[in-house]
Amino acid sequence: MQIHFRNLLLGSAVLLMASCSKPNTQGKLIPKEAAFVIQVDGKSLSSKLSWDEIKQNPVFAEASKDSTVPAGMKVILNNPDSAGIDTKTDLLFFALQDSIGGYVAFEGTIKNEDQFKNFIKTFAADGSENEADGIKFISKAPFCAGYTKDKFVYLFDAPQMSQMDALSGRMQRDSIDITPSKPRDIFSTCKALFALSESNSLAKNDKFTALLKENGDMHFWMNTEQLTKGAMNNPMMAMANLDKLYKGSLTTGTLNFENGKINVDVKSYVGDELGKLYKKYGDGKVSEDMLKRMPGKDIIGLMAIAYKPEGIKELLKLLGVDGIANMGLSNVGFTMDDFIKANKGDLVLGLSDLSMKKDSAAGEMGYVSEKPDFNFIFATSIGDKDAFNKLINAGKKLGEKGLPADSKAPFAYSDNGSYFAIANSKENADKFLSATNPNIDFINKINGQAFGGYLNIHLLLKAFEKEATKDSSASAVYDASLKLWDNLLFKGGDFKDGAIAQTVEVNLVDKTTNSLKQLNQYAAKLGEIYKARKAKEKTASMAMDATIPIEDVVAPPASKK
Template sequence: MKSFLSAAILSLIVLFFSSCGKQNEAGKMIPENAGFVAQIDLQSLSKKMSWNDIQQTAVYKKIIADSSMQEWSRKLLENPASSGIDFDNGLVFFTAVHNGKRYVAAEGKINHESDFGQFNNNFSTGQPATKDGELSIMNLKENNVVGWNKNYFIYVMNPENGKYHFEKGENEGDTPINTPPADRSAEFISLCKKLFSLKADSSLAENKIYASLLKEKGDIHVYQNNDALIRNSGNLGMLGMLKLDAFVKDNQTTYAINFENGHVDVSQKFYLGKELTDIVKKNLGNNINMDMIAKIPSTDVIGLLAANFKPAGITEMIKLTGMDGMINTYTQSMGFNLDDFSKATDGNWLAAITDLKISKDSSKINPDFRFLFSAGVADKPSMNKLLAAAMKTSGALGKDSLVNIQTNDKLLAISNSASFASQYLEGKSNSKFDFDKELSGHPVAFYFDVHKLLAQFSAVANEKPGRKQLIEQSLNLWNNIISTGGEFNDGGFSFHTNINFINKDSNSLKQLSHYIDQLYLIHQQEKAEQANNMSQLDSLLVVPPVDTVK
């Protein structure tokens, strides 16, 4: 079983990096209840990082040098086309639920049917494929199934196999609570046949959101049906009792991922149910308040989140759940209600972390930083009610100097430093940041400086050489993450995220490959050093000869 799992993982890696093409007709065989779908367009990725590039990595060289590798595995690594798969049409991976249980599937197009059948013999249980009309079905090891005709193939797999092998490795064998998954091969054979004969209205072929996603430029397209994922998880019962299912209904997310020079570009879109969409559209503002960002009394910002969203929208969401009466009953005893919350702020919000310094003593790591939460004041009497309730709660819990609340006629400031909050409210800083241009002009904006965080950890990572090398490699790669959006268009809320690298000239996919390769080499070096240390320890533990001379 373990060898089959390793071979399956190896094959998936080969197929992933070798497939090309965006338009995959096999994608029409995706059921409408699929919770997660990933469609790979590696036609552009093969130009950014070819199979020959992968063959130069330390990971590949380690695998191919294994003398115990079976011949078919070596052939596949050297020439992925030997699998019989048509890599000009790409691959689709998805997960869905059938008969109340989750399964994982991989679909694609066949180039040479005979080669494909021979390829799958390496995974089979030893029994030949059976025919059902034009469809061939083969039982694979670990009760998985593959089906194919002269054009397309579908692998149907049980995700419980991975969980079983992981826990088996952790516990060094089977345990009463970790037994092999039930045999679902008969179910998978029936399911495989159904997937080949799906009607358009039972698949994603007529899903407008999925179709819109595939029109976007992307090396990888991801579709996530959050409604289906949550409903199939068995947790909707509690959500329904709290009327939170309104937040789940028709909730879908899409991602178009591009590996560009110097950064990974992610276009995201969030689709909500009609009721929730109407609330968010009505209360989402135009742009974040850049003046609030400029008031931050530090230029050393490590993380920042800003938004323009009317608090009345939060109140409407609470009313949608039917919990407004209960919440009002509770808050009235504290001197305010939901209407006061709606009127208190003007919809401008800001949260920031600055001036991070990490030190280390003999026993622990000690982080020091400044945090700030701010909101624009719209109605001072309502804001005073909220502050009075906060002070009352704080008093009941005991005074906490880590939380300092201050306000003026325009702004509320909460910080772990009284002087930091005061300087912010004074507004004399007029700070300028490199990210100002990227963040401005959107209802929501996020910034996180990965490099600054890693630099602080680098200063306290001297004890373990491997850890220090890991951080150094990370410092050479990661710069920051900038995400903006919130605009409503074509039925959804759009966001755009850039994961920025230090090197702006090289393609991000190649940089990620090099980074992973370096981490692998560091891991191998640590393993070798541990083995050497154990060998030296064993030599010291040799029992000395017994002196029998009297």
């Protein structure tokens, strides 16, 4: 019995390890260097928003009628299944940047091979057809499609991706030709994707596998290290060890459309050295007491951060810029050690009671403009009072240098020994220090981790109502937006498995309808408004043309001599 029990345990362990290391099937045709990947769960999305609902969208209907849209695209817009693609399975999009630019690919499952081939030929008419290792290819630069009886990859060359960095942009503005000297062999590129080994693809990437296992309507993958490789070659960047920030870094996310809200779960992976630093200094919790002190009746936005000041010093050392930082701080009257001693490690920023008010200074022709009026708070917790006074004195000196002699600073500050607050008025600074605000009911949704925030989109829109309703079209857009958007909440900071976890929640006004349906209805409304506006502009233009005398439109024939 003992032997059988031991063998059972060993067998279970082997099966568990095998299941954990099992490669994902979705990443087999995606190079591990891919900069972006988006995975769409076709079955889940179609259950929340049918294609018939999408087709009723005026924007969609206009695109279907557009003469510039290829016939093949119109076919798939009318009925995606007619393209031979199984739209109820995973669909993946990815982009890769390389030495001659980059390319974008779309891949998925084939439902009907003949339909798929006919669909591809509408885009690549007279394209060359090849077959290698049981894989069929249809290519016509800049497109290529490779497919088996089950899977397909549709590739599109994107040489402009080489111009994404700032240096290339400058060269383009200066009319320096930076187009690749050798065009991409699109067929060979497509063929190479099917020949990818698992070790060179995302199939065996543990983080990508873990991402796809998360329950979600969509998943996204952004390889930050890959995206920043070009920038890191800049000599100015190389002076600091900024590669420490990006080495091993990537961001993954899972998006869900739910009734009345959109949820996004994000993981930001960091390299080993940065990870060790975050483990040691990044486990703070935002100050609930400071959040409750935000003054004002209507809170527009609020953000809180908890940090360990010592961690900033260690980060500067890791990047190799601690000497430069200390030199700069000493010039204004304090050191990094003073900063660490002065701050306890809590920050709060907030905005409230936003409205538009008439500007006291009239513009040209007596026109009176409006400008935003609001209350703001920037507050921090105090560690050592004497050390903090050094920071205040340094700030005063900088302010005196930056402001004209006869001007007054547009803010005021105050402290009570525990907190230091800067506000648009002394009254608001004192309110933060002396009392809590009973109007804040969302704190429990954004606290408990190292950072959290809130944005009231609905109130933000209402503040600009007068400006946004100057004409009928703008008023209609404003009304549709006001009926859709409620608020946004986010928080994060927990560190697990090499990643900083974050959550974002976008809340809509209608809490009973799926958010994907609401977004489609919103897009439909905007499409109707745009269509009506274009029709109105066309009518006005024709009316204006009708008022122009015919002799002003058609020049009289030249007189004969």
